[in-house]
Amino acid sequence: MTFHERIQAVLDGETPERVPFMCYDNLLPRGDLELGLRQRGMGLCLRRPVVWCEYSHVNVDVQAAGDITTITYHTPAGDLTNRRRNHMGSLPDDASCDLDGLVKTPDDLKAAIAMVSDAVFHVDASAYTDTVFEIGADGIVSGEGPQPPYDTTGELAGYRPGMLNAHQTITNWLYLQEASPVQFAALLEALAAQEERRLQAVIASPLRLVSLGRIDGQIGPERWRQQVLPFYQRTVPQLQAAGKICSLHAHASNLAAYADLIGKTGVDMVEAITPPPRGDLSLGEARRRWGDKVMLWVNVSESLFWHGPDWVKSYVQALAFAGGPQGRLIIGCTELGTVGVVDDETESLYRQGYHAMLDALGYPR
Amino acid sequence: MSFNETIYEGILEGNMKVVATATTDALAAGVAAGSILNEAMIPAMAEVGRLFEINEYYVPELLIAARAMKAGLEILKPQLVATGIEPKGKVVVGTVKGDLHDIGKNLVAIMVEGAGYEVIDLGVDVAPEAYVNTAIAQGAQVIGLSALLTTTMPSMKATVEALQESGMAGKIKVMIGGAPVTQKYADEIGADGYARDAAGAARLVEQLINS
Numbered sequence: 001m002t003f004h005e006r007i008q009a010v011l012d013g014e015t016p017e018r019v020p021f022m023c024y025d026n027l028l029p030r031g032d033l034e035l036g037l038r039q040r041g042m043g044l045c046l047r048r049p050v051v052w053c054e055y056s057h058v059n060v061d062v063q064a065a066g067d068i069t070t071i072t073y074h075t076p077a078g079d080l081t082n083r084r085r086n087h088m089g090s091l092p093d094d095a096s097c098d099l100d101g102l103v104k105t106p107d108d109l110k111a112a113i114a115m116v117s118d119a120v121f122h123v124d125a126s127a128y129t130d131t132v133f134e135i136g137a138d139g140i141v142s143g144e145g146p147q148p149p150y151d152t153t154g155e156l157a158g159y160r161p162g163m164l165n166a167h168q169t170i171t172n173w174l175y176l177q178e179a180s181p182v183q184f185a186a187l188l189e190a191l192a193a194q195e196e197r198r199l200q201a202v203i204a205s206p207l208r209l210v211s212l213g214r215i216d217g218q219i220g221p222e223r224w225r226q227q228v229l230p231f232y233q234r235t236v237p238q239l240q241a242a243g244k245i246c247s248l249h250a251h252a253s254n255l256a257a258y259a260d261l262i263g264k265t266g267v268d269m270v271e272a273i274t275p276p277p278r279g280d281l282s283l284g285e286a287r288r289r290w291g292d293k294v295m296l297w298v299n300v301s302e303s304l305f306w307h308g309p310d311w312v313k314s315y316v317q318a319l320a321f322a323g324g325p326q327g328r329l330i331i332g333c334t335e336l337g338t339v340g341v342v343d344d345e346t347e348s349l350y351r352q353g354y355h356a357m358l359d360a361l362g363y364p365r
Numbered sequence: 366m367s368f369n370e371t372i373y374e375g376i377l378e379g380n381m382k383v384v385a386t387a388t389t390d391a392l393a394a395g396v397a398a399g400s401i402l403n404e405a406m407i408p409a410m411a412e413v414g415r416l417f418e419i420n421e422y423y424v425p426e427l428l429i430a431a432r433a434m435k436a437g438l439e440i441l442k443p444q445l446v447a448t449g450i451e452p453k454g455k456v457v458v459g460t461v462k463g464d465l466h467d468i469g470k471n472l473v474a475i476m477v478e479g480a481g482y483e484v485i486d487l488g489v490d491v492a493p494e495a496y497v498n499t500a501i502a503q504g505a506q507v508i509g510l511s512a513l514l515t516t517t518m519p520s521m522k523a524t525v526e527a528l529q530e531s532g533m534a535g536k537i538k539v540m541i542g543g544a545p546v547t548q549k550y551a552d553e554i555g556a557d558g559y560a561r562d563a564a565g566a567a568r569l570v571e572q573l574i575n576s
Contacts, residue, residue: 166468220423257420303515303545340516
């Protein structure tokens with residue numbers, strides 16, 4: 001079987017001859033490591049947009065000073081600005097990072113509502129279809145669907161999981177909710193309408209594997225149940241009725257507390273699930289909570305490579321066993337890949353770790 | 366409800382205004398600053414930590430509780446200084462060299478400070494020598510290392526080695542934590558302790574200093 005046949009079998013609920021091994025393409029730069037892994041049977045998951053967003057009444061100014069780029073959005077209800085630091089060295093996120101969000105104080109909420117309300121989505125799947133053609137049998141292409149409005153309020157406030165100044169931005173996000181609850185609720189409402197527009201565009205697109213938000217574990221299950229779960233219960237059935245496969249990126253290390261809620265989302269795939277020792281939800285427990293029909297795309301954290309290839313091989317073999325039905329399991333790396341590897345010793349460790357995972361799953365050398 | 370009970374509850378609820386008002390009123394009524402700190406604020410943050418560890422509180426609740434405590438502590442500080450009440454110890458924290466992520470390190474700083482220690486926060490991208498030199502110069506008992514990126518974990522080992530070279534290993538303890546870090550890794554590099562989360566880090570500081 002080619003990788004594509006293998007992953008297609010999983011997506012169609014059939015059983016491939018081996019558990020597919022798949023990584024996000026941006027985590028493994030093109031080179032001999034990636035090529036060698038691909039020749040052994042690894043597949044890549046590439047993410048491409050299928051819709052684009054137009055703002056008819058918002059103008060954008062970009063100014064650069066030193067290594068800081070400031071983007072100003074002129075909306076009918078006022079200006080919003082966001083600062084980005086460039087040239088960060090070998091770090092994730094293309095070596096740059098947002099320093100703050102568009103919404104810094106309650107005074108910014110009105111302009112944010114105006115901008116969100118102005119967003120119109122158009123289908124343009126050319127990047128997606130080109131990539132499907134180019135990757136051929138070596139991978140699959142997924143794309144972003146609508147996002148939970150509550151998560152997007154966090155991003156507007158500057159908070160994204162893994163970002164560099166997360167402490168400041170998550171604090172800012174919390175204070176916004178507390179300081180201006182009425183305007184914050186209005187922003188949520190505007191975002192819900194925006195995501196409904198995006199949903200219709202995604203449904204009309206050829207995208208099959210739709211990525212719907214994430215769980216990073218920071219806000220807690222009760223807040224997630226109240227603020228985020230309704231989005232999935234509203235959105236997933238519409239996408240599934242249109243023949244789409246819905247995936248939730250759940251990389252939280254404290255996922256056990258969310259396990260029952262994930263079961264209520266109705267998603268077809270839980271992606272980036274990271275079992276112990278890094279995370280706290282075992283695959284056996286995940287299967288017990290979510291049933292055999294949900295596809296599990298398991299993340300093997302690169303931090304485990306430090307324990308050596310033999311340990312990694314045994315670990316992945318145990319995962320493949322615990323993951324249950326072979327037809328509903330994908331194993332790979334969804335975290336950092338080789339990002340930040342700059343010395344020969346670490347490079348060698350990573351190389352051995354990746355190959356040990358393929359050894360564990362029975363891919364020939 | 367006594368002033369201390371009001372402050373305790375106010376911190377658990379994250380109610381900054383209640384904590385600030387009750388602290389001011391308690392001082393005006395003659396309640397000793399040390400009593401407010403040791404019988405209300407520190408126990409409240411310990412309870413916040415406990416709730417965090419058992420997954421009843423999450424990052425939002427922890428941050429809001431810490432903000433409430435800080436509001437009271439700012440009012441309390443001049444009295445604490447005047448009465449000669451000192452922190453229980455000093456802890457140097459930072460995110461290791463090559464890593465610029467701050468949230469885990471900041472949560473640890475909040476919880477350790479909330480447990481009554483002075484925290485010297487070196488920020489992010491901290492070189493091994495900077496931890497060691499600062500800890501020695503400031504008379505700190507514990508160094509806390511945080512990492513989010515797997516590839517920066519060797520800097521933890523380098524810091525442990527730098528401390529050994531300084532001759533202060535054993536006198537100054539090293540604790541490590543962060544998403545990719547495990548107890549196994551801590552054992553392998555010779556760190557004195559590993560904490561899975563911020564609340565665990567605060568308890569670990571107590572253990573390391575008293576061991």
